[in-house]
Amino acid sequence: MTDLAVARWTRLGPVFSPDSIAVVGASATPYAIGNTVYANLRRDFPGRLYPVNPRRAEVLGDRAYPDVADLPEPVDLVIVLIPARDVPALLERCIAAGHRSAxxxxxxxxxxxxxEGRAAQAAVSEIAARHAFPVVGPNCIGFMNGHRTTMANFSLQPDAERPLAGPVAIVSQSGGFGSFILNRAVVERARVGFFASTGNEADVTIADVIRYAVEQPEIGVIATFAEATRDPATLLEAARRAAELDKVIISVTPASSEAVARAALSHTASVVGSSQVYDAVCDQYGIVRAGSIAELIDYATFLQDGKRMRGRRIAVLTSSGGAGVLAASNVAETGLEMPELSPPLQARISPLMPSFGSARNPVDTTAAVTAMAPENWGLILGELCASDEIDAVMALVWGGDSDHADTVVKLYEQDKPIAPVVTIGPEKLADRGLPAFADPTRAIRALSAMAAVSARAPAGPPTHAVDQERADWARATLAEAAGEPIVLEATSKRVLARYGIPVTREVVCHTEDEAVAALAEIGGRVALKVQSYDLPHKSDSGGLVLGLATPDEVRAAYRRLARLGDGGVRLHSLLVQEMVPARLEMAIGMHRDPVFGPVVAVGLGGSLIEVIGEPALLHPPFTRERAVGLITRLAGGRITHAVRGLGADHIARLADAARGLATLALDLPELESVDINPVMVTDTGIVAADALMVLR
Amino acid sequence: MTDLAVARWTRLGPVFSPDSIAVVGASATPYAIGNTVYANLRRDFPGRLYPVNPRRAEVLGDRAYPDVADLPEPVDLVIVLIPARDVPALLERCIAAGHRSAxxxxxxxxxxxxxEGRAAQAAVSEIAARHAFPVVGPNCIGFMNGHRTTMANFSLQPDAERPLAGPVAIVSQSGGFGSFILNRAVVERARVGFFASTGNEADVTIADVIRYAVEQPEIGVIATFAEATRDPATLLEAARRAAELDKVIISVTPASSEAVARAALSHTASVVGSSQVYDAVCDQYGIVRAGSIAELIDYATFLQDGKRMRGRRIAVLTSSGGAGVLAASNVAETGLEMPELSPPLQARISPLMPSFGSARNPVDTTAAVTAMAPENWGLILGELCASDEIDAVMALVWGGDSDHADTVVKLYEQDKPIAPVVTIGPEKLADRGLPAFADPTRAIRALSAMAAVSARAPAGPPTHAVDQERADWARATLAEAAGEPIVLEATSKRVLARYGIPVTREVVCHTEDEAVAALAEIGGRVALKVQSYDLPHKSDSGGLVLGLATPDEVRAAYRRLARLGDGGVRLHSLLVQEMVPARLEMAIGMHRDPVFGPVVAVGLGGSLIEVIGEPALLHPPFTRERAVGLITRLAGGRITHAVRGLGADHIARLADAARGLATLALDLPELESVDINPVMVTDTGIVAADALMVLR
Incomplete structure (x- = not known):
């Protein structure tokens, strides 16, 4: 799949950097889409441009051709603006004429x-695939390549000022909304050098375009909006490559399909909708998630100069204590740090401000700093920018103060990221090429996004190699109950144990006497559990007795559980199991996301699993470090810090168990879901006390 | 306290609506604060204005007076711009001369x-209190009353365009940041008619000013920023009165003091920092919380016309499917609803759009609607505005489309709230008096804020009357352990039972024989618990044995627990308690917030209480309906829907228990905290299985 994806993006050069373009449906009628697109191209496309229109001899003064078959040369790109029913035949003629893309x-x-519409689209897909002929669309708004002044869209008007071509790419599945984003981004002074909408994606997907954009030297930041992820492998490949090239992908996507995804997934997975998986995958692969279009544009604008932070420490420069306190609050929410400045740095800054200011951080000059000496504010900002103690500066620049703005412009030329917050007229700074925020909260979030990008690991995730012998053994073991969709607990645990996950000591019994013998063998108190293909959830159906200490207790419990078979439930056996005293119950699960495939979840366990917080989600394969990091931060880090919570050794063992489950999921695609709950956390380690596997 | 607060705001008329003003420190030096403030007032203050400056005969052409004692009349307001050390004496001279406020x-x-600074402020506070002489400040930026063109501040420049005076008030403790907010709000076209900063609050607090603003007929929306809540009773009184008058208070406040508050609070309360309490109190009293300054201004601008929604149902009108999907996702996050339109309404709308549009909701006209018939978009919006099925409309208006903007302006005159989202130039709509958003996510959040305001109960919370006999009994009962900071479990539960909270059956024992007799009396299995003033957390210290069924088991456990006394721990007694089989464990707690006093928390219980989600927080006194509503929504409503979760009857009983605890907290101010954990949820009701009270 990866090879195919690579192959596809490499075919997009003629589409987005064409030397020759034909516009089929180019129109001379003002306001018609075919007119807007042609006029847009005609204004400044540097290559050869051919209008195609059988009903006209010329379009906007250019000689028109009746058909793509009549063009004087095979063109790189054919832009199609004619009715859907005529498009498949047109594509065939394009291919026959040697044109390269549409x-x-x-x-x-x-x-x-x-x-009729579905048939036309199916025909487009089929023709594109059969001839390896790249087709973008249908039902989209076109594209723009500002670096080659190729304005093949009806989003921007032909007479409007062109966006300042720069490192920002906007790639949107939706044409109309993509146009909205493009227009807003231009208003906010993002330097947008590339825009594309992919519409219905009969052939080329948004992931292909992102993958293409990542490779273009003039593009540094790719802002994307997609309603759905149709091609996850290409998206992840693009993310991996972006991290390698230190470029940034920013994504806005709706969280709408949660209810649908939830219904489709298995028991443990019911706490995990697909938008959580999307978030987790983005985080794992270094894709920046934006919560709104405004944030998408904020991040793109702030990241477009390619600056990076060496850590998460920021300084806030303010002349208002109130703004400083709010900024500190925002900083805490994002996970950035606002450390107190060192005594030497404070000693350099303090003399530059009134005695009732604060050099600690936030650095509060108070409004009186200007009265003291107008140049001092700039000297303070200069000290902050020059310091190794902090990785970025948020500076509140009062609207009217053009001296301060001049200082910011000058210091921005240095490496240190500066996020200016201004009252009136952020565009005054933006006109001079700087990011500028009208709201401190937005500035802090943009700094947080930059910190996340800066902290990405340049290397991609680890690769997976199947241990074929172990996989074959696991497959054979799971096949012991041919045709049953679920796997018995004891069998599930044997497989888990082979993949390195510690499980309870237990004995499968078919008689009372075997159960009594098992009690003696295991020692201490035991649990008795029904094993039945009809009862996947034992504790919900009364198939479980805990804390049995004597042979009499075991016999009594055995008889009670055996009576469950009276009602037609097929009893396979009973399981006698050691009782494990737990300081905490966790759960580890695996389900297959409809988009991204296997996902391993680690979270709090027990009967509350449906109720309580978000589990850590890991997309296999993943590193041990990533698993340790996410488990450590579960429930805001409170599990690690709680009395009788997780120690470092527990976290490492849970991470290893999660990795074992990930390997199993990659080895056996037929395994639909795994639910290990509870995983008992004891004083010395972890033990899986129950497990349920579901086969596809 | 309420009476005092009412008394104080009624004294603020001379401050904010003065007929005569003296400016002490009025200056002729350009850019000096004393010059800016005086020039601002001089430009358009309609009353009598007196500069006071002993070093000048005139200021800006007006005759200057050497001192406040020399003015020709007692003035309503003296504005003070002289050094701190001279201020206390000045105030004394003001009072002697009969001036009314400062x-x-x-x-x-x-x-x-x-x-020196602290002494000057203490003197100001003392003088203000002694003479009931209202003083705002010091260390602030002044105020503006646009409805009486009183521009007593240095936030806006004397030569700048005046804000369009309207129903929005901005009240900020911080002067500089308040000025930032004011300037941003004016840029965003909020019609700001009132602005005040309260600075160090030596006398008048921000809550007093909010309380005053609520009563002003020309003010409808009060946007506030405060670093801390110094006067919660007045703030809550203002909120209660705002709900009564259907006015809106919007609050931004930093969440910074969480760590501090957490350390100060007791065990259960450790999941509750003060910013959570602030959020809960705001929600309970109908104060709108904004997450950033941008949101504060968005909400103020959207609410300034006084429109209300009859419910939470919105329609989204878009010509881009992508925007509709993102809006749907945002709607789900806020708790608004986007219902599918009824067949009759769809039947009216569908003929107005292309066949491939959707009339379901989001209503997606597609971009082709304009080509079909330019007036149709307006007809569709008209249908939506006229419908009873929905309570507000979010309409995406494409930037260039002035026809659409004209339609929105016309339909906005009707009652139905419309939130327009526009690409380029939101100010074009804003100039015509409409709210306009550059981002759909921000529009949806503003609609959500309006829905919350619209759903407020007009009546305030219930009042509390102490049942003195019961309170005296409880006080006497808790006093049985004079000098101990904690209360024994059995005693705590007796008090809880008297306040209507069901508790476990149990017997306090001092000998093995008593314990064995208690086993027989209670029947079934029992738990044995140590009662000791030295062991407030029994389960952490091994002072607890569960599931004892036989006299021998009870004796063995008794001896083991009694040995805890060997190490110097003072054992009071042992408690024999019924075992209650629970389908779910909840917890109910009470702690005293440093700002708002008693807070009752209801959440998931058991040993995970520190780890898991947010509890429901209730500020006594509160209604049963409010408690039921919050408990129902715990953990996103998942506890109610989970297998073996809470039924309606459980929720009602938990609400009653929370109300009982609230009454106890109001009756006994010396009770510092109560921790009832777990509260066993059984098939038939709820039972408190453990309880710890801490006395002040």
Whole structure:
């Protein structure tokens, strides 16, 4: 799949950097889409441009051709603006004529919900695939490559000022909303050098375009909006490559399909909707998640100069104590740090401000600093920018104070990231090429995004190699109950144990006497559990007795559980199991996300699993360090710090167990889900006390 | 306290609506604060204005007076701009001359951290209190009353355009940050008619000013920023009155003091920092919480026209499917609803859009609607505004489309709230008096704030009357262990039972034989617990044995627990207690917030209480309905829906128990905290299985 994906993006050069373009449906009618697109291209496309329109001899003064078959040369790109029903035949003629790619802007394909529209789109997909002929769209708004002044869209008007071409790419599945984002980004002074909408994605996906954009030297930041992820492998490959090249992918995506995903997933997974998986995967692969379009544009604008932070420590420079306190509060929410400045740095700053200011951090100059000496504010900012103690500075610049703005512009030329917050007229700074925020909270969030990008590991995740012998053994073991969708507890645990996950000592019994013997063998108190393919959830169905100490107790419990078979429930056996005293109950699960495939979850266990917080989600394969990091931060780090919570050794063992489960999930694609709950956390380690596997 | 608070705000008329003002420190030096403030007032203050400056015969052409004693009349307000050390004596001369109030803008009082500054501020506080002479400040930026063109501040420049006076008030403790907010709000076209900063609050607090603003007929929305809540009773009184008058208070406050508050609070309360309490109190009293300054201004601008929603149902009108999906996702996050439109309404809308549009909701006209018939978009919006099925409309208006903007302006005159989202130039709509958002997510949040305001109960919370006989009995009962900071479990539970909270059956024993007799009396299995003033947390210290069934087991456990006394621990007695089989463990607690006093928390119980989610927080007194509502929504409503979760009857009983604990907390101020954990949820009800009270 990776190879295919790589192959596909490499074919997109003729699409997005064409030397010759034909516009089929180029129109001379003002306000028609075919007119806007052609006029946009005609204004400044540096290559050869051909209008195609059988009903006209010329379009906007250019000689028109009746068909793509009549063009004087094979062109790099054919832009398509004609009715859906005519498009498949057009594509065939394009291919026959040697044209190299197509961008279908026309709508009324599958999104129209008609049989005719669906058929046209299916034909487009089929033709594109059969000929390896790249097709973007249909039902989109086109694209823009500002670095080659190729304005092949109807998002921006032909007579409007062109965006300042720069390192920001905007890639949106939705044409209309992509246009909204593009227009907003231009207003906010993002330097947008590339824009593309992918529409219905009959062939080329948004992931392909992102993958392509990552490789373009003039693009540094890719801001994306997608309603759905159709091609996760390519997206993750793009993310891996972006991290390698130190470029940034920022994503806004709706969290809408949660209810649907929840219904489709198994028991443990019911706490995990697909948007949580998306968040987790983005975090793992270094994709920045934005919560809104405004944040998407904020992050793109702040990251477009390619600055990085060496750590998470920021200084806040303010002349208002109130703003400083609010900033400190925001900093705490994002996980940034606002350390107290060192005594030597404070000693350099303090003399530059009134005695009732504070040099600690936030650095509060008070409003009187300007009265004291107008240049001091700039000297203080200079000290902060020059210091190794902090990794970025948020500076509140009062609106009217152009001296301060000049200082910020000058210091911004240095490496240290500065996030200016201004009252009136952020565009005054933006016009001079700087990021500028109208709200301190937004500035802090942008700094947090930059810190996250800066902290990414450049290397991709580890790769997975199947241990074929172990996988074959596991497959054979799970096959012992042919045709049953679930796996018995004891069998599940044997497989887990082989993958390195510690399990309880236990004996499978078919008679009372065997159970009494098992009690003697295991020692102490034991639990008795029904094993039945009809009762996947034993504790919900009364198939479980805890704390049995004597043979009489075991016999009594055995008889009671055996009576569960009276009602037609098929009893396989009873399981006698050691009781493990737990200081805490955790759970480890695996389910298959409809988009991203296997996901391992580690969270609090016990009967509250549906109720309580978010588990740590890991996308296999993953490193031990990543698992340790996420488990440590579970429930805001409170599990680690709680009395009788997790110690470092417990966390390491849970991480290893999660990795074992990940390996199992990658080895056996037929394993639909695994639910290990509870995982008992004892004073000396962890033990899986129950497990349920579901086969596909 | 309430009476005092009411008394204080009624004295603020001369401050904020003065007919005569003296400015002490009025200056002729350009850019000096005393010059800016005086020039600001001089430009358009409609009353009588007197500069006071002993070193000048005139200021800006007005005759200057050497001192407040020399003014031709007692003035309503003296604005103070002279050094801190001279202020106390000045105030005394003001009072002697019959002037009515003062606003101290000067700084270098307690915020300077000097003995001199602190002494000056203490003197100001003392003089104000002794003479009931209202003083605002010191260390602030002044105020503005746009409805009487009184511009007594140095936030806005004397030559700048005046804000359009309207229903929005901005009240900020911080002067500099208040000025930032004011300037941003004016840029965003909020119609700000009132602004005040309260600075160090030597006398008048921000809560007093909010309370005053609530009563002003020309003010409808009060946007506030405070670093700390110094006067919670007045704030809550203002909130109660605002709900009564259907006005809105919006609050931004930093969440910074959480760590400090956490350390100060007792065991259960350790999951509750003060910012959570602030959020809970705001929610209970109908104060809108904003997460940032941008949100504060968004909400103020959207609420300034006084529109209300009859429910939480919104329609989204878009011409981009992508924007509709993102909006749906945002809607789900806020708790708004986006119901599918009824078949009749869809039947009216569908013919107005292309066949591949959707009339379901989001209503997606697609971009082709304009080509179909330019007026149709407006007709669709009109249908939505006229419908009873929905309570507000979010409409995406494309930037260039002035026809659409005209339609929105026209339909906005009707009652139905409309939140327009626009690409380029939100100010074009804002100039015509409409709210306009550059980001759909921000629009949805503003709609959510409006829905919350619209759903407020107009009546305030219930009042509390002490049942003196019961309170006396409880006080006497708790006094049985004179001098001990904690109360024994059995005693705590007797008091809880008297306040209507069901507790376990149990017997206090001092000998093995008593314990064995208690086993027989209680029947079934029992728990044995140590009672000791030295062991407040029994389960952490091995002072607890569960599941004892036979006299021998009871005797063995008794001996083991009694040995805890060997190490110098004072054993009071042992408690034999029924075992209650629980389907779920909850916890109910009470702690005293340093700001708002008693807070009752209801949440998940058991040993995970420190780890898991947010409890429901209730500020006594509260209604049963409020408690039921919050408990129902615990953990996102998952406890109610989980297998073996809470039923309606359980929720009602938990609410009653929370109300019982609230009554106890109000009756006995000496009770510092109560920790009832676990509260066993059985198939038939709830039972408190453990309880710890801590006395002040």
């Amino acid at each position: 961008y279908i802007i026309s709508s009324a394909f599958s999104e129209a919900g008609t049989d | 606003y101290i803008i000067s700084s270098a009082f307690s915020e300077a951290g000097t003995d």
